[in-house]
Each structure stands twice: as structure tokens, then as C-alpha cells.
Ligand code: ATP
């Protein structure tokens with residue numbers, strides 16, 4: 001019954017010139033997202049509103065809604081019936097036929113919420129509310145008006161066309177991707193980093209990603225899992241260039257040269273350095289990790305300080321204050337969890353010490369890193385030269 005969707009977005013935060021940037025980006029992201037849904041669509045802007053119109057004969061309603069629910073910046077998706085203004089009697093008929101189809105055979109409580117956005121319409125909002133209310137009561141025995149908590153909140157907006165809708169499907173909120181620069185996500189195969197990428201993308205940031213791969217200690221399947229997770233993040237964040245870095249030789253060298261309890265910290269410092277290299281190459285303005293204080297030895301305040309030290313770009317850690325269970329909750333909601341818990345090893349689990357330091361001293365770490373002086377620059381360069389970039393489409 002629907003041929004259009006009215007897209008609601010939070011307008012309050014965006015004024016002046018920013019509003020156009022915001023709307024442009026939103027339209028672009030909606031266009032992109034709808035490619036995944038069966039049907040042909042066009043996106044239209046009218047009087048500070050965004051509409052998605054179905055152009056093809058057939059379309060998949062559920063797929064369309066699901067696609068729109070991945071677009072940051074959308075706060076509500078309203079399947080809407082658009083009718084021409086042909087006098088009040090005709091509008092009442094249209095409203096009644098809308099309700100018949102939307103709530104077949106049901107008795108419901110309702111409230112009419114009319115809005116006259118076009119001031120030359122001959123009736124005022126309150127009059128429309130009352131008059132439509134009467135017609136509805138007459139047409140549907142058993143229905144009643146409830147102005148406080150109606151089951152059906154019927155919106156009737158008088159614009160160029162008249163908009164009739166009563167369903168508001170929640171969108172993901174946030175800001176359209178493309179409105180806030182780009183950042184480099186350190187994406188592992190775990191639960192946390194895809195959630196971290198999702199959260200930063202939600203603020204309008206475009207995402208590229210880097211994965212440290214350690215063949216043969218980590219398998220092709222572990223890499224494929226990361227590619228799949230990047231695909232899941234891309235549903236929300238748009239296309240992602242995933243940098244797969246060969247990290248084996250660096251890890252082995254650190255393993256040979258440095259105290260084993262410092263291995264994880266030193267390794268993480270090299271991950272950050274390399275991530276920053278690719279970030280700068282790609283014009284990213286920050287790094288993103290899935291770290292959360294105290295979650296593991298490498299995420300104590302001291303460890304985070306040690307990893308952070310090697311970067312000059314800001315490091316965004318959106319999960320920093322979250323408990324694991326809260327992170328799992330988001331992971332499930334964005335449909336990453338099932339992929340994240342597949343059992344393939346990641347490169348950190350191969351070289352873990354029995355008793356990693358939990359309070360690394362910067363002084364000691366810097367000192368032990370000197371043991372890498374002979375070969376590390378060449379190994380880092382090798383890792384940069386052999387990077388594989390995989391373009392991930394949503
Ligand atoms: P995750 O669930 O994201 O893997 P984690 O709890 O396993 O996190 P760590 O393994 O300590 O935590 O990693 C902390 C962060 O470092 C990750 O969230 C991710 O951003 C980054 N990271 C860890 N391993 C890799 C890797 N192999 N490639 C890219 N980034 C990684």
C-alpha cells in the first residue's frame with residue numbers, strides 16, 4: 001500500500017550551511033543503502049523533508065526498511081501515503097481507506113495530529129483534527145479517541161501533497177557518514193573493534209580499516225572473518241578500504257629480542273605505528289580501537305598509555321568505559337556478534353605470555369625496544385610495502 005517513505009532526521013543540531021551538508025550526505029547515504037533493497041527508488045528533498053519514492057512496480061518493503069535502518073542520520077522511517085489536495089471530503093475518504101488498509105478489522109484508539117504546513121489550506125489544524133476525528137469514529141465502530149496514549153497516532157500533514165502516516169519506524173540516529181572526516185579502524189576478528197568502528201561511523205565519520213595478519217600463525221579463515229566483519233561495518237559505514245598487513249616477521253622479531261611479558265605491549269605499539277602510517281597516507285584524522293579500560297592486561301591505564309605514546313594522531317576508543325556485556329549488546333544489535341565469536345585465532349593469541357605485564361613502565365618498554373634496533377625499521381618498511389588493500393563494499 002505504500003509507495004513512499006518520509007525520512008525523519010534530527011534537524012535541531014544542524015543550522016545554516018551545515019544543514020545542506022548534512023542533507024546532501026544523508027541523501028547520498030540513503031541512495032547507497034537502497035542499492036541493497038529489491039526495487040528502484042528515488043530520493044527527493046522537498047521543503048526541508050526527505051522522501052524515498054518507489055519507482056519500480058514491485059519492491060521489497062522489509063528490505064527497504066532494513067536498508068534505511070542502516071543509514072546514520074535517520075531517526076525515523078515513516079511509510080507514507082501521499083494524496084493530492086481535492087477538498088476535505090476527499091481527504092476524509094483517503095484517510096479512512098488508509099486506516100482500513102493499515103489496521104484491517106481492528107478497533108483502535110486514535111488521535112489525529114494534523115499539521116498545516118501550507119497556510120493557504122482553508123481549514124486550520126485544530127479544525128482538521130476534529131472533523132477527521134468525527135469521520136473516523138463514524139467509519140469504524142468500536143474505535144475511540146485517546147489524546148494521551150492513542151494506539152494509532154494519525155499524522156496528516158498538508159503540504160504540496162497531503163502526507164498521511166501513522167507508523168514511525170526507529171532509525172539508527174547519529175549523523176550521515178561523510179559529514180565528519182575519516183578515521184582508520186584497527187579491526188581485529190574480535191567482538192570489540194567492529195562495535196568501535198560502528199560507533200565512530202555513527203557520528204558521521206568515514207572508515208578505513210587495518211588488520212594485522214600473521215600467517216601461518218593466523219589462518220586464511222581468520223582473515224576471511226575480518227573481511228566479513230568489515231563487510232558488516234560497511235553496511236552502516238559505507239565502503240571500507242581494508243589494509244591487510246603482514247605482521248608475522250615483526251612479531252617473530254619482537255618475540256626473539258624482547259622479554260616475553262612485554263611482548264603484547266611492544267607488539268601493540270608497532271600496530272599503532274603502522275596503523276598511523278596508513279592513516280596518514282589515506283588522509284585519516286584519527287585512529288579507532290576497541291579498547292576498554294581494564295578488559296585485558298594490554299588495556300590497563302598503564303598499558304593504554306604505553307600504546308598511545310607512539311601515535312601523534314588522536315586515538316578514538318569509543319568503548320573505553322563500556323562493560324563487556326554492554327559491548328556484546330551492541331554487537332548483537334548490529335548483527336556482528338555471530339561472526340565475531342567464530343573461533344578462529346587472531347595474531348595476539350598466538351604470542352601471548354603467561355604473565356604479561358599489567359603496569360608497563362614506559363621507561364622499561366622504551367629501553368627494551370632498543371633491542372629491536374638492528375632490523376625493525378626494515379621489517380616495518382617491508383610490512384608497508386607488502387600491504388594488501390581490499391576494497392569492501394557494503
Ligand atoms: P577485539 O575484540 O576488538 O579483538 P580485544 O578485546 O580482543 O578486542 P585486544 O586484542 O587487546 O582486545 O585488542 C585491542 C584493540 O586493538 C582491538 O579492539 C583492535 O582495535 C586492535 N587490534 C588487536 N588486534 C588486532 C589485529 N590483529 N589487527 C588489527 N587491530 C587489532
Ligand code: MG
Nearest residue numbers: 188189190346
Ligand atoms: Mg582481539
